[in-house]
Each structure stands twice: as C-alpha cells, then as structure tokens.
Amino acid sequence: MEKRYKTPKECLGKLMPVRDTLDIFQGKWKIQIISVLMYYDECSFKLLKESVKGITSKMLSKELKELELNQLVEREVIDTRPVTIRYRITPYGESSRDIIIALYNWGVEHRKKIIGKE
Amino acid sequence: MEKRYKTPKECLGKLMPVRDTLDIFQGKWKIQIISVLMYYDECSFKLLKESVKGITSKMLSKELKELELNQLVEREVIDTRPVTIRYRITPYGESSRDIIIALYNWGVEHRKKIIGKE
C-alpha cells in the first residue's frame, strides 16, 4: 500500500464534529453554566447567578434558554413562595462531562506551568 | 461528619481552571487551528488556510501569533523559494489533545442524535 497524502478535504471531514460542538458551546458563558450545574446537581437561577461570576441576569436567562433548546439543561418550576426554578443537567447534557473534565484538567496544568514561570 | 453545603465561593474555585482554559482557547478559530495542526503534524500557512474552512489570512495570522505566544504552536521558517513557514504543535500544545478528542467525540454523538431526529 502506498502512503496516501492528507488533503484539506479529508481534514475538513475530521474537523466537522469539532465545529459542530463548538457551535453549541460557543460563547463566554455556556461551558461555565454547565460546569456549575454539574457541581451542584441542581440549582436555582439565583445560585447560578452567584456562582457564574460576572454574568448578568439577561445573559444567564438567554444562555439557559439556548441550553434548554439543545436539551442540555432542563427547567422545572417549583411551587414555593416566592416561586423558585430548578435547573438541572439532562442526561444528554451529562454527556458533555468529558469536555468539562478535559478543560478543567488542562486549566489546572496550565496554572502550574504559569506559576512556575512567574 | 456533618454534610457540608456547597457554596458559590467553593464553586468558583472549582470553576477557575475551566475559565483559565476558556480564556486561552476562546474564539471561533483557535481550537480548529489546533485540530488541523494535530491532523497534519506539520503544516504551511497556505495548507492551514485551506483546511480551516472560511478563515481569512488576517484571522489566521492573528490567531497563530496568539497560539505562539501561549507556546501551543511553533513557527519555523524554511528556506525554500518562495519561503514557506512550517507550523507545528509544541509538546505543550499536545497536552490539549484530550480537549480536542472530547470535543470531537461529543460532536460525533451529537450528529447521530440530530440525524436520528430530523
């Protein structure tokens, strides 16, 4: 068998799933929101807002809607006074845990490297 | 031992490495560029531009500079006529392979799910 050269076209095929994933998790907040939801298991709007440091109500609300649309997060109204909402990761959302873990681990190592230098 | 409640403060600590990682890989192109470099092992500017579909010279050049600054990518001038440049992942850049793989795998599963529906 002769060595085949790798072409941009083949490469694009390999790249597509990565692009798809990026499309869904794009932006400053979605990964952070999912991480926080994984940390707490379930979470009110308020607790989310306190935990995802720097996010505004508007952005949190918007991002949660998009995550719900993609079925990564579910929203349940709880009949308390005042009403609270319970946000959770869906089983499908759970499938992104490997991504979060990879990002977390890399961040830990990166910090070690940076601190070692400065 | 009493059950300790999880607090936003603790959560922020857990979230920090994720935020650090996101800071570095943020944007539409960096992950894609790294994926392509991993695919080819080494790569000219031209081949990169053809493989990262849709990127302009300006963005590619800018993103490569940032990746170089963070020591994820290295740049070597090759004495051909006309001169070509060889870009490669550094060993440190290699450490992000787990992230790329996680993104790739999730994208593959996601596509299966979406296609199953539509």
Add this chain to the structure above:
DNA sequence: GATACTAGTATACTTGAGGATACTTACTTT
C-alpha cells in the same frame, strides 16, 4: 404601607471579534 424575595424582562448602549478587499515583498517561471 413599605420593603424584600425570586426569576426574570426591557431598553439602551458599547466594543471587539471577525469579515471583505486590496496590497506587499522577494523570488521564480514563461
């Protein structure tokens, strides 16, 4: 009656990431 709580909405604004297009340098090929 005034204030507080949760879970948002509404409005106005800013900014920087990214896009479009053309150009450059140094060299080679026809």
Add this chain to the structure above:
DNA sequence: AAAGTAAGTATCCTCAAGTATACTAGTATC
C-alpha cells in the same frame, strides 16, 4: 516583462455578543 507564488499586512467596516441599569409580577414579611 508579465504573471505566479507564499506568507502575510493594511484598511475599513459590520454586526452580534456582551454590558449596564432599571424595571416587573406575585407573594410574604415587617
């Protein structure tokens, strides 16, 4: 001498992502 090539730069521009601030509904508490 005209055209092609690799690896970018230079300018100008647009738009969507994100920010800031205030406000609302319904209920409960002081």
